[in-house]
Amino acid sequence: MGNPNNFDAEGHPKPGNILGIMYKGGFIVPILIGVLLTVITFALERFITIQRAMGKLPTEKFIEKVKKLLAEHQYEQILQECDKQGGSLANVIHEGVSKLIYVKNDNKMDKEAKVVAIQKSIEEAIALELPMLTKNMVVISTCASIGVLVGLIGTVFGMIRxxxxxxTAGAPDTSALATGISEALVNTAIGIMSSTFAIIFYNLFNNRVDQLTYAMDEAGFTIVQEFQSSEATVTA
Structure with a gap:
């Protein structure tokens, strides 16, 4: 940013030269750029992780396929579909259906104990998946908060200058005045930009995680309901 080619003979940034303008923003600008790069880096990491967690098929289609197979009591087929699908939702369903198969063949447990065992298995599977889904979200939310604040610090320094x-006595130093105002505006702009990106990414990924969590809960409820209805049919 401090390359002489970015400035004119008087040391002012050339018109339209972003790097020169940012260089005149003062020592706070590199910190803000670091915040912005942190947001972008962790946003990419979250995007890749959450996409993998969602699996190959869209969540709604996969849930519908599982419901259909559950209604037909094709439990082994569900396990195979989960292996093909991959991701957090498939892992939870795989665990729940595996436990369902196990308790169905266990004649020592009563119906209520079997239901509790299936529910516990699903809850434990969800508890294992959630930390991976929410990992590093706190970093993005922190950047959303501090981006504007750090930018305001740079703005204050620029206005002080x-x-x-x-x-100054006599005629104001127009060069120093322009530099101070430029520093203030550059810091404000980068700070707002960093926080805006962080807020957008945080809300986007948080919504995706909520959708996955809801799908896991829905799948767990469906598995338990299927077991209860099948047991009721056998009893009848």
């Missing part, structure tokens, strides 16, 4: 130039 600008008013100091106005306070």
């Amino acid at each position: 600008a008013f100091a130039a106005l306070a």
